Amino acid sequence: MINCEFDRRRFLQWTGASLLATMSTQLSLESLASAASHSPLPAKTPILVLVTLYGGNDGLNMVVPFEDPVYHRVRSNIALSSSQLIPITHSLAFNSSMPAISALYKRRKVAIVQGVSYPDPSLSHFSSMAIWQSASLTGLSSGWIGRWLDQQPHNAFNAIGVGSNLPPAFVGVTSVASMVDVGGIQLPSGPVASVLPSLGHSSSSDVALEASAATSITDLFSTAKRLSQHIPKSPSGSWIGQQLSLVSAMINANVPTRVWEVNLSSFDTHTGEQGDQNALLADVDAAIGAFMKSISAGDRSREVTVMIYSEFGRRVESNASDGTDHGTSAPVLIIGNGVKGGLYGEQPSLKHLDPNGNLKVAMDFRSVYGGLLHDVLATPVSDIIPSWKKALSVH
Amino acid sequence: MTLTPAYEQRLATARLLHRFNFGPTPGQYSNLLERGLEATQSTVLVQGRNDPGIDSVKRLVLGDLGYFPSGNNQAKSNEFWNRIEKDSSDLVMWWLDRMVAAHYPLTERMTWFWHGHWATSISSVTYPLTMKKQNSTLRSHALGNFEGMAREMVVDGALNVWLNNNENYVQAPNENLAREFMELMTLGVNHYTQNDVAAAALALTGYSTDQSNGRVTLNPKEHFSVPLGILGTSGVFNAESLAKLVVSRNDNVQFITDRLWFRFVSGSTTPPATLAASFANRDISSLVNALVHSTAWTDPANALVKSPVEWFVGACRALRVRPSSLDANDTQWVLSQMGQVPFNPPNVGGWTYGTAWLSGVSFQYRYQLAQAIVAKGDLAPLSVQPLNMVQACADWLGIPEWSRRTANALTLALGTPSELALAAILSPEYMVSA
Numbered sequence: 109m110i111n112c113e114f115d116r117r118r119f120l121q122w123t124g125a126s127l128l129a130t131m132s133t134q135l136s137l138e139s140l141a142s143a144a145s146h147s148p149l150p151a152k153t154p155i156l157v158l159v160t161l162y163g164g165n166d167g168l169n170m171v172v173p174f175e176d177p178v179y180h181r182v183r184s185n186i187a188l189s190s191s192q193l194i195p196i197t198h199s200l201a202f203n204s205s206m207p208a209i210s211a212l213y214k215r216r217k218v219a220i221v222q223g224v225s226y227p228d229p230s231l232s233h234f235s236s237m238a239i240w241q242s243a244s245l246t247g248l249s250s251g252w253i254g255r256w257l258d259q260q261p262h263n264a265f266n267a268i269g270v271g272s273n274l275p276p277a278f279v280g281v282t283s284v285a286s287m288v289d290v291g292g293i294q295l296p297s298g299p300v301a302s303v304l305p306s307l308g309h310s311s312s313s314d315v316a317l318e319a320s321a322a323t324s325i326t327d328l329f330s331t332a333k334r335l336s337q338h339i340p341k342s343p344s345g346s347w348i349g350q351q352l353s354l355v356s357a358m359i360n361a362n363v364p365t366r367v368w369e370v371n372l373s374s375f376d377t378h379t380g381e382q383g384d385q386n387a388l389l390a391d392v393d394a395a396i397g398a399f400m401k402s403i404s405a406g407d408r409s410r411e412v413t414v415m416i417y418s419e420f421g422r423r424v425e426s427n428a429s430d431g432t433d434h435g436t437s438a439p440v441l442i443i444g445n446g447v448k449g450g451l452y453g454e455q456p457s458l459k460h461l462d463p464n465g466n467l468k469v470a471m472d473f474r475s476v477y478g479g480l481l482h483d484v485l486a487t488p489v490s491d492i493i494p495s496w497k498k499a500l501s502v503h
Numbered sequence: 504m505t506l507t508p509a510y511e512q513r514l515a516t517a518r519l520l521h522r523f524n525f526g527p528t529p530g531q532y533s534n535l536l537e538r539g540l541e542a543t544q545s546t547v548l549v550q551g552r553n554d555p556g557i558d559s560v561k562r563l564v565l566g567d568l569g570y571f572p573s574g575n576n577q578a579k580s581n582e583f584w585n586r587i588e589k590d591s592s593d594l595v596m597w598w599l600d601r602m603v604a605a606h607y608p609l610t611e612r613m614t615w616f617w618h619g620h621w622a623t624s625i626s627s628v629t630y631p632l633t634m635k636k637q638n639s640t641l642r643s644h645a646l647g648n649f650e651g652m653a654r655e656m657v658v659d660g661a662l663n664v665w666l667n668n669n670e671n672y673v674q675a676p677n678e679n680l681a682r683e684f685m686e687l688m689t690l691g692v693n694h695y696t697q698n699d700v701a702a703a704a705l706a707l708t709g710y711s712t713d714q715s716n717g718r719v720t721l722n723p724k725e726h727f728s729v730p731l732g733i734l735g736t737s738g739v740f741n742a743e744s745l746a747k748l749v750v751s752r753n754d755n756v757q758f759i760t761d762r763l764w765f766r767f768v769s770g771s772t773t774p775p776a777t778l779a780a781s782f783a784n785r786d787i788s789s790l791v792n793a794l795v796h797s798t799a800w801t802d803p804a805n806a807l808v809k810s811p812v813e814w815f816v817g818a819c820r821a822l823r824v825r826p827s828s829l830d831a832n833d834t835q836w837v838l839s840q841m842g843q844v845p846f847n848p849p850n851v852g853g854w855t856y857g858t859a860w861l862s863g864v865s866f867q868y869r870y871q872l873a874q875a876i877v878a879k880g881d882l883a884p885l886s887v888q889p890l891n892m893v894q895a896c897a898d899w900l901g902i903p904e905w906s907r908r909t910a911n912a913l914t915l916a917l918g919t920p921s922e923l924a925l926a927a928i929l930s931p932e933y934m935v936s937a
Contacts, residue, residue: 136864138862138863138864295867296870298874299919299922300916300922300926302915303912303915303916303922304912304926306911306915307908307926307931309908310908311906311908311909313904313906314908315806315935315937316806317806317807317808317857317935317937318931318932318935318937319931320808320858320861321808321861321931321934322908322931324861324862324863324865324866325863325929325931326863328863328867329863330863331863331864
């Protein structure tokens with residue numbers, strides 16, 4: 109069997125975005141803390157958080173057309189049973205691995221944009237992710253957020269990717285977003301912990317380098333303090349949870365960043381899909397639940413919008429390995445206290461498929477971007493996506 | 504500030520031990536203070552040909568792993584990459600063990616310096632065997648003649664892979680190796696022209712490296728064998744004659760002298776004009792000897808920050824901990840978070856220096872590493888209770904004098920040897936070699 113696990117490095121090479129991406133600045137938590145206190149993000153500034161699910165997330169087992177007999181017939185080995193569903197309308201249900209997002213939906217904080225893809229969808233991870241991240245069907249090598257960055261006054265904090273891989277969406281023509289690692293801040297604990305802060309005091313006998321070494325000790329303690337009580341003292345929980353808790357801490361600490369990106373891989377469920385996807389969705393759900401709780405308790409409760417997307421959905425009919433092969437359209441979730449929750453677009457038919465047995469496309473992702481560019485980043489879509497005018501507003 | 508002779512001796516002794524010998528073993532600092540500065544100078548200069556410390560490190564034998572597995576054989580591919588990972592990890596721990604175990608650490612210390620100078624990263628060389636081969640080349644020339652080192656290094660397999668000499672063809676020259684060889688390794692920037700680089704690249708054509716074992720062979724048919732003009736000299740060149748020519752330039756003398764001064768003495772002062780004379784014959788040991796006997800060691804301006812590896816190795820020596828007795832993955836992960844893992848420099852320019860090593864975030868990793876070392880450490884030197892335990896700690900680690908700040912902090916930790924050790928190796932005085 110060919111290993112289809114999505115490889116971002118190969119993807120970066122494919123898009124030709126790797127050169128500028130290697131010039132991205134790795135920001136330290138100290139520099140974020142310092143920016144937050146010296147040039148905090150002005151109040152009421154909208155913030156966008158992108159959640160990229162690499163590998164092709166199965167939309168049909170995330171937002172499930174559970175009343176459609178076709179769903180149960182063509183997916184008999186992976187269809188979710190009624191105990192694995194949280195119904196939200198008479199015909200649609202969330203996967204029960206997503207209790208937090210279902211609860212947010214019921215409070216009208218979640219927009220489900222159905223059937224999202226683009227004309228003549230590619231079934232290649234690399235091509236399709238390149239199309240989504242560049243917002244171009246013809247191979248623009250810059251990313252959509254990167255082109256937005258190109259238009260902003262230069263500032264290393266405008267857009268930040270979490271982790272050590274920068275998404276190609278964050279690479280512009282002349283600008284590139286920064287990165288921050290999930291390391292978190294671990295304050296020393298244990299018996300000697302009370303002694304360490306005193307090692308950071310300055311001393312009149314210090315030469316300059318000793319003074320810097322002392323400062324490094326003080327910096328650790330003051331950074332942790334300045335990054336507010338929200339900072340995860342030691343990252344724990346799932347990988348996506350660690351990333352999102354760092355982002356909520358930074359937002360609540362007023363770091364001057366307009367766009368964040370976090371990501372999770374392994375959605376390429378060709379085999380044993382139910383167990384794997386349910387576990388991944390549960391991680392995403394718990395992370396989003398904690399994130400929204402933290403944001404709702406802060407000063408920017410209504411300003412933060414999250415978009416969750418993947419490069420494609422999966423084949424309607426399951427395969428013999430209890431999995432699914434590459435597909436086309438799938439729902440995009442947009443979450444936030446300022447979002448008008450509900451269903452957008454329409455659920456593509458499970459009967460009238462394209463020639464490959466895949467869902468038809470009900471909504472172009474560029475319209476979704478258009479709405480976010482307008483409502484969150486105050487930028488006309490045609491400035492970022494050449495000759496595209498449509499914008500789906502969910503705000 | 505005028506320094507008392509006693510303090511000057513403490514300062515110079517501490518600097519010589521930390522900078523040329525990875526720091527003192529327990530008791531060594533006090534002992535050398537009694538024996539005087541000359542004894543210290545000759546002690547740090549001993550080259551251990553038969554070093555019982557080094558002999559006690561388990562030999563590391565790496566196999567030639569051959570080509571990457573091709574096709575879709577997932578099991579074979581996993582096996583291959585697991586082996587690469589295991590060998591790489593073993594290689595790092597093996598070298599760290601040697602640095603810590605050496606009774607006469609100068610050779611390992613110089614090899615470490617040259618690794619940063621000819622900075623080659625396993626990230627693109629991939630094969631630990633090929634990196635280990637370069638490591639032994641650097642060790643065998645570490646205190647020898649620089650011309651011999653340069654002649655062997657210009658055809659070193661790891662360096663050739665790293666700087667793309669495998670992609671250097673007469674029809675399509677790749678200048679990477681030629682340029683960095685002159686700019687970063689032998690002459691310094693602006694001491695050659697672009698024409699020299701282009702010609703040197705042609706002189707380096709025809710060499711191809713077997714990446715998995717570092718074997719370099721010259722294929723005469725692929726080699727440019729037409730006369731070239733390089734640095735004002737005409738002739739048909741190969742790698743060896745190119746290296747000879749470049750190292751014979753006067754610029755090489757000052758360049759290498761400056762590099763050693765920068766890494767061993769100070770990033771903010773320049774060497775005295777007379778120092779370079781000791782390198783006139785390209786004899787590395789003569790230059791190191793002159794450095795050790797220079798008057799720089801009592802000048803307060805000549806402070807340096809220890810790099811993460813130097814700090815780690817020093818602490819392991821003081822606490823008699825073999826790095827391989829620590830968790831290999833954790834140790835290398837924490838070192839990577841601090842920014843320095845042997846065999847993996849960030850780029851061909853080598854590692855950074857100075858205050859770049861001193862960030863708050865890196866302190867949390869330093870603390871983790873310190874805890875791991877102390878947990879395995881021999882705390883005997885801290886378990887006796889002399890009248891002045893705080894002073895005894897300074898003598899144990901080779902610190903000329905604690906600041907009042909650190910003396911106060913250590914006083915808080917008195918009574919529990921492990922806490923005292925932890926606070927001492929995390930002190931500002933120990934993070935730097937002031």
